[in-house]
Amino acid sequence: MVEVEKITYYLFLSLLSGTFFYFLLVVVFFILGKTVRVKIISFYGVLSSVAYSSGIVGIFLLKDSVLVYVLVMLVYFIKFVFELEMYNKIYYSQVRYLGYYFVLLLLILFSIVLFFIGVSDKIFYLILAISANVVIGIGWITTRNLAILSISNGLSIILLLLLYDYLTFSVLFSLVPYGMNSIYMIAKEYSLALKSLKNIEENIDDLINSQVDQFKNFLFLLINRMESRYDSRKNHSLNVAGISEGIARELNLEEKVVNLVREGAMMHDIGFLGIDHRKLSTNVTYEESEDIVKHVVIGKEILEKSNVFIKYLPIVLYHHEFIDGSGPEGVKGKMIPLPARIVTVADKFERLINGRDSHKLSIRKALEFIKKYSGVLYDPEVVKALERYIFKRFYY
Numbered sequence: 001m002v003e004v005e006k007i008t009y010y011l012f013l014s015l016l017s018g019t020f021f022y023f024l025l026v027v028v029f030f031i032l033g034k035t036v037r038v039k040i041i042s043f044y045g046v047l048s049s050v051a052y053s054s055g056i057v058g059i060f061l062l063k064d065s066v067l068v069y070v071l072v073m074l075v076y077f078i079k080f081v082f083e084l085e086m087y088n089k090i091y092y093s094q095v096r097y098l099g100y101y102f103v104l105l106l107l108i109l110f111s112i113v114l115f116f117i118g119v120s121d122k123i124f125y126l127i128l129a130i131s132a133n134v135v136i137g138i139g140w141i142t143t144r145n146l147a148i149l150s151i152s153n154g155l156s157i158i159l160l161l162l163l164y165d166y167l168t169f170s171v172l173f174s175l176v177p178y179g180m181n182s183i184y185m186i187a188k189e190y191s192l193a194l195k196s197l198k199n200i201e202e203n204i205d206d207l208i209n210s211q212v213d214q215f216k217n218f219l220f221l222l223i224n225r226m227e228s229r230y231d232s233r234k235n236h237s238l239n240v241a242g243i244s245e246g247i248a249r250e251l252n253l254e255e256k257v258v259n260l261v262r263e264g265a266m267m268h269d270i271g272f273l274g275i276d277h278r279k280l281s282t283n284v285t286y287e288e289s290e291d292i293v294k295h296v297v298i299g300k301e302i303l304e305k306s307n308v309f310i311k312y313l314p315i316v317l318y319h320h321e322f323i324d325g326s327g328p329e330g331v332k333g334k335m336i337p338l339p340a341r342i343v344t345v346a347d348k349f350e351r352l353i354n355g356r357d358s359h360k361l362s363i364r365k366a367l368e369f370i371k372k373y374s375g376v377l378y379d380p381e382v383v384k385a386l387e388r389y390i391f392k393r394f395y396y
């Protein structure tokens with residue numbers, strides 16, 4: 001018997017010191033924690049370790065009274081409440097456990113009533129303590145699918161039964177697996193925090209790219225809607241983008257450049273946003289219209305404001321330049337960037353086949369027109385690539 005008292009004493013001390021270290025750990029987390037969530041979780045950790053250690057001291061001081069069972073049930077309950085709250089915070093959920101709380105409180109109340117009416121048979125209290133463990137175990141499994149935490153309840157039950165003859169010892173021992181729960185909980189929170197940091201680092205580029213893509217597509221949609229107000233301009237940029245991409249592929253450009261050409265072609269007339277739309281429906285010959293100069297400059301001013309779209313600037317600014325230098329900016333030959341030379345050809349071709357500049361031309365006639373000015377207005381390589389693309393697309 002003396003031996004058991006001694007072992008119980010050591011168990012009491014080791015539980016208390018273990019809880020104290022846990023308490024220090026969560027206090028440090030609470031102070032150093034940078035986010036509100038970490039602070040709240042650490043705060044629950046502090047509360048549960050205080051409740052836990054007070055319970056341990058109480059159980060030890062009560063010696064072998066059956067009140068020890070009542071007290072340990074209270075500790076089970078309080079820890080259950082705090083740890084479920086911690087879990088809610090870890091997984092950003094708002095799950096309530098009122099049913100379980102209610103049953104546990106009833107069990108505790110019943111054990112207090114038993115004590116006050118003078119029932120001192122240990123077996124009744126033991127059954128209630130085991131029932132409390134079963135309720136908590138079921139709570140962990142059903143609400144959180146946390147079999148791992150309910151195992152600690154199973155272990156507590158086994159210890160309560162195995163060491164039944166030594167009341168304080170068995171009850172204190174039954175609290176050991178509960179201590180593991182708290183450590184598991186805190187470890188989980190920190191491993192999750194680390195994992196999410198790693199995920200953010202790994203996915204940040206994808207995240208930015210998908211946002212930029214969404215933004216681009218939204219802008220392309222706006223451009224398309226704007227053009228659809230006029231029959232003569234319907235889908236103009238979309239068509240020019242398709243033809244430009246075809247030319248770029250015929251020129252065997254890198255995928256990155258092909259994308260730049262296609263997207264730039266989609267944006268090439270963005271400057272029309274700033275042009276009086278009433279003028280656009282008149283039949284002024286396109287190349288002679290003063291709006292050409294204006295929409296190029298307005299487009300440039302729009303793109304300059306964005307660090308995402310500035311890469312399309314050469315296309316927007318030079319898509320009305322001719323290689324003989326007769327365009328609005330007077331830039332010549334290879335001085336005009338290749339993407340712009342491609343879009344210039346695609347743009348003219350599209351206007352010809354859709355009859356925007358004059359009467360509608362057939363594909364063959366439009367191609368003949370472009371070829372006539374190859375080497376004068378248009379880059380011969382680009383014109384050849386257009387021819388190849390058109391041939392594949394329409395005659396094969």
Ligand SMILES: [Fe+2]
Nearest residue numbers: 268269319320
């Ligand atoms: Fe244009």
Ligand SMILES: [Fe+2]
Nearest residue numbers: 236268269347
């Ligand atoms: Fe255009």
